[in-house]
Amino acid sequence: MGARLLWPLILFICFGKGVVAEEMKRTEGAAEPEQPEVLNETRYSKIMARSICPPWSLLRESIKEDHKALLPRMILITARTAKRMPLCVLMKPGKAQATYVNMVLKHWAKRVCRLAKARITMTGAERIDPDRTYLYAVNHMSPFDIPVIYACMPQRAGFVANAICSHIPVMAYWMKRSGAVFISQGDKEKEFEAVKLMVKRLKRGRSLILFPEGYIFQGEGLADFKRGGLYTAVLAGVPIVPVCIYGTQNVMPTGSLHIIPRRRVVLEFGEPIETSTLDRDGRKGIEKTVYDRLLAMKRQLAEEWSQHSHW
Numbered sequence: 001m002g003a004r005l006l007w008p009l010i011l012f013i014c015f016g017k018g019v020v021a022e023e024m025k026r027t028e029g030a031a032e033p034e035q036p037e038v039l040n041e042t043r044y045s046k047i048m049a050r051s052i053c054p055p056w057s058l059l060r061e062s063i064k065e066d067h068k069a070l071l072p073r074m075i076l077i078t079a080r081t082a083k084r085m086p087l088c089v090l091m092k093p094g095k096a097q098a099t100y101v102n103m104v105l106k107h108w109a110k111r112v113c114r115l116a117k118a119r120i121t122m123t124g125a126e127r128i129d130p131d132r133t134y135l136y137a138v139n140h141m142s143p144f145d146i147p148v149i150y151a152c153m154p155q156r157a158g159f160v161a162n163a164i165c166s167h168i169p170v171m172a173y174w175m176k177r178s179g180a181v182f183i184s185q186g187d188k189e190k191e192f193e194a195v196k197l198m199v200k201r202l203k204r205g206r207s208l209i210l211f212p213e214g215y216i217f218q219g220e221g222l223a224d225f226k227r228g229g230l231y232t233a234v235l236a237g238v239p240i241v242p243v244c245i246y247g248t249q250n251v252m253p254t255g256s257l258h259i260i261p262r263r264r265v266v267l268e269f270g271e272p273i274e275t276s277t278l279d280r281d282g283r284k285g286i287e288k289t290v291y292d293r294l295l296a297m298k299r300q301l302a303e304e305w306s307q308h309s310h311w
Contacts, residue, residue, distance in 0.1 A: 041216040043255045044143070045164055050311035055079070055169055058257070066258035074112050074259070080169050081108055088177060102156040108174075109150035116144070117261040118251055122152045124269030127241070130155040133205050134241045134272065137290050139222055139298055140211040142248035144259075149209060149245070152267050157207035159193060160229065163190075172260040179206040185214065195228050202236035209243075212290065216254045220302075222295050225287050234275045235281050240290055242270035244297035246305065270297055 019030070051057035055075065062071040084104050091097040113120060128134070136157060138149065146159070158179030159165075166172045166182045183195050184190040201208060214226040233240045247265035252258070270293055275286065282289070 008234070032235060040218070040255045041143075048164060048167065054167060062257040065256070068259070068261070070115060070259035070261060071252075071257055074115060074305050077111055077115070078108065078171055081174065084171060085170075086251065097177070098156055098179075101174060105150050105174055105178060106153075109147040112147040116251055116259050116263075118148070118163050119145075119262070119264045120148060120152065121264070121266045122268075123266070124271075125152070125154045127269050127271055128154045133202055133236075133238045134207045135202060135230070135236075135238055136207065136209045136241045136243050137230060137294060138209060138210050138245060139245040139294055140213050140216050141218075141245060142216060142252045142254055142266075144248040144252040145211075145245050148248055148265055148267060149243075153209070154269075155207055157209050158201070160194075160208055160210045179208070181208065191228070195232055198229070198232040199235045202232060202238050208232075212287075218249070222298065227287070230287050230290055231283075234286055237276040239272035239274050240286070241272045242290055242294040242297060242302055244268045244270065245293060246301040249260055266301055268297060268301065270294070 037145060044096070047057050048054035059072055059075045062075065063069070066072060081104055085236070088097060088104075090117060091100060130189060132133070133157075134157075136153075138145065156178070158181065159175060160181045160183060161175065163182045163184040165175060165180075179201055181194050181201065183194040210229050212225040212229050215224040217223040230240060245267045247263060250263045251260055251265065273289060274285075275283070275306075278286070
């Protein structure tokens with residue numbers, strides 16, 4: 001009885017009152033039978049949308065699914081970065097704060113990758129000038145793409161992310177401080193405002209990371225790119241860097257809430273595409289140029305993968 005009374009208090013301290021209400025509601029009375037989840041990226045948004053406290057719901061589901069408890073531990077590692085928030089709040093906005101936020105995110109990402117025992121190979125970083133501003137165009141294969149990219153990124157950069165990420169406590173704070181731009185997909189007015197904000201950030205020297213496919217693509221090749229995102233680099237006059245990531249789909253399959261350890265991941269930085277020197281046709285065709293370059297990079301990695309089954 002004592003443990004049952006203390007449990008809501010423990011949950012309140014760790015996650016807030018929302019999780020207490022959800023847990024009490026879940027445990028009171030007979031639970032309705034749950035429909036099996038569809039294993040694609042919509043599973044995460046559905047879990048969060050019907051939850052009073054999304055982080056707790058994700059943690060609870062991952063505890064059920066991840067028998068090695070790797071993903072639950074990663075969620076807790078994320079929560080622990082909250083202890084670094086007070087110092088960040090006291091710092092004046094500027095280079096020092098941006099450097100601190102980047103350090104927190106990179107440290108978090110490397111801890112998550114070490115916990116997963118992911119064997120990451122990074123190539124092409126020498127093509128990046130850390131003093132320049134870039135728009136990184138990355139293919140999207142798994143939720144695990146995000147920590148791998150943060151761990152490997154050779155300069156400070158903010159993500160262009162789905163607006164649902166702005167509702168994840170702790171992580172949303174660090175993403176906002178890193179200069180992230182959140183997009184409400186399907187809302188044309190908000191999408192236009194996000195595009196304008198991207199151009200503004202790029203012109204002010206803030207590099208951004210974009211998944212031009214707009215969602216996690218599970219098929220061969222690439223999904224069609226969402227319109228507008230890549231053209232922000234043209235409007236801002238900054239180079240676009242195609243970045244190909246491969247292997248993360250084997251670490252955390254799309255729609256899953258578990259981690260498969262000791263998998264190989266490759267991240268390759270392609271040659272930057274200068275936009276400031278493009279002619280009119282080059283500017284109009286920038287999406288196809290990036291698409292073709294990134295598709296060729298992904299096909300090459302996929303071919304190398306098929307020749308090394310032990311990876």
